Amino acid sequence: MTQMPPPGVPVQVPLVTEPMSLWASLQATRRNVLSIIPEIATKQPMVSGKTGKRWHMVMDPGAIRRMLLENLDNYPKSLVTKNLLKPAIGDSLFIAEGAHWRWQRRTAAPVFSHRNVMNLAPVMSAAAQRSIDRIRQIGPRAVNFLDEMVSVTFDVISDVTFSGDSTFDRDGVHKAIDAYISEAGKVSLFDILGAPDWVPRPGRAFHAGGVNQMKDMADRAIAARADRPAEGVPDLMDLLQVGKDPETGRSMSPSELRDNLLTFIVAGHETTALTLSWSLYLLAFDQEAQDRVRAEARALMTGETVSGDDVAKLPFTRKVIDEALRLYPPAGMVSRTARAADELCGREIRKSDTVIIPIYALHRNHLLYDSPHAFRPDRWEQKPERYAYLPFGDGPRICIGASFALQEAIIILASLVANFRFTAVKGRDPEPVMILTLRPNGGVWLEAEPV
Template identity: 55%
Template structure:
């Protein structure tokens, strides 16, 4: 498929490396933007190997990625650095744990994210989309930061579906803690690279750590209060479902600490990644009036004057395609790293025990030998052609550790995007393009500023 001639200039991209670097420059670049250490050759090559203090391999080959993510998963646990960055906030939750401890938690939590429970949470998403439309309407005739709006709506949704609004959960405190986590705790440092244990203080992380401790205490109280109070009269929320969840093999249930760590994981990951997918979708559609008009017509035909619901999703294929394409160009989790715990042979790489194995999903999604017009916004590629090989497109990872909340995230994102596109017209604010920066997630630094007009 070729990009239409009426598309504007290429969307913003991360400048990749065009020269070799050593360990100190690697550390400096990684602290600013994790994607800064990805060589430009990753857009052409299938595997790149090198050494910067330790041996490493970057994989852009779908067959090699499948081995790491699925076929020999146990040989490639999350890297030590990844765990040290994430454990302060997410504890030993599903996202961090490995082996048997991960498997039983996954089995216990999976029923809460099955199609029926997720669809039952649709009204919460619809109500939040309506509130967002009201806030955006108040800014019509001028510019609005759609990134901030998407952060707000997704945090509203995840806290409402988690606690049903009755646990006194402080959203502002949660927002501050997440931002501190991503901006301070999430930045890689020399101690992380050297593998220093978690208890060694990391300069610059004390303030964020205090906020996270307060958030954990609040989550612990919410869990204990719900244990004593029991579920409400309405549909069960996520906390209700996790309280009764058990491993179907062992019958084991989560402790308060395990439940708290997983709740915080679901809140941080579910809120942040969905907000990013939506924000980048608005950036892309805001600069493409023809496709925006197509999406608006689809949304208006399906919705009329109301907000979108879960039942509307089959009528919104182009809206869905916009989100798929936004996550191809700007995957929320743009960089994955694993530690090899045994020698292995991958297509194009001989891996030794202790090697760092990286999957630069951002580069994979823009690979010139996999995608046509890889740097252009072409949502039609998700409608006019078969879906690509599953290990060439990884917005939710894949294999046994595929994101447990993928269905939830896409349902929410389609509902919010359709609701707003049906009611408003968005155009770029001159000179306010976002800067894609990956720390833990790929954020639009500077915000997503668009002029808003009623449709």
């Protein structure tokens, strides 16, 4: 159930105000992982407890810096997390560790250089134009804009990955990803606490058929590309195919290339679609902010969309997106298992303790943000402390596609708001629910009137 926020505050997750039993925690995580966060976590630097196993929730930026940077190897991603994602994306950049991660990161980093990301901006503007055309055709009636944002971001990621290659069945891959996220992505309390793989996870069913079909389609597209020279602006497949580790000269094999491309597709389109959906919800919630985005975009546009060159000239639009990512971070919680004893916030961390960064609570912590539950884009006139804001993670494993995602979100959001006025549908507020990502349960229902 959505917590009824105070007037002027957008929807939020109802957090726990009293200790929960193991059974109650299990039930809560099956419905919404974030609902097990104690409300006190928004007012303290660290909260510890025991729910069958010792755990700690860390909201202190200095302690988080230690986890993600200074003592990174002591807090690896759990085996559960890896096994959850491995059926779809293999041992790719997202879940690899150690030397295998480092060489892939070095190889892929140039793919997301500023120049390459800017070269792909016309694909984003073209997808925004198709979205504008679809919305205009629907007319001013209630529409679930979560669905539309999923469509437009999948247009982008499939085009910049496979350049509209006819051998790539985008509808088939889209359906396989949705099935995988909705079923295999149901995180349980056992996952958060780092329980062994043999502990049963109720309600989890891996859709191996859809995942294998997705891999087969990607393999065929990669094989077809190898038989013809690259044309026009290189896409992500072209760039990864010719990429080499600058230290070893190693290139990605076809299976490594496939797994990393699927990582970009699965992670890239889902998270950006959510960012845009929450941003539209917030702008419908705050019409004054929406007017400011519209005026900013229209001052630059020559057609119906903004361009890559316009992105740096849209500072308020960027603030709206930063604020949406603060209030509704796609990865609302991450969990690690300590390999060895450590100390965080002056508190003992024992080997095998579960250490959680509840990013949702971090971003709403009263020690770090004024009026943390309020939508205030202008708070971004000043950047928060480095490890107080983690929509893309941080440290060596910060999201490699962050600049790509931000550019895409700014282009699409500014273009849509320049052409339509979005208003909320009464009684249809979304409910923030985290399964694998923080989604607006029930959809984002808005009316879009041409302006």
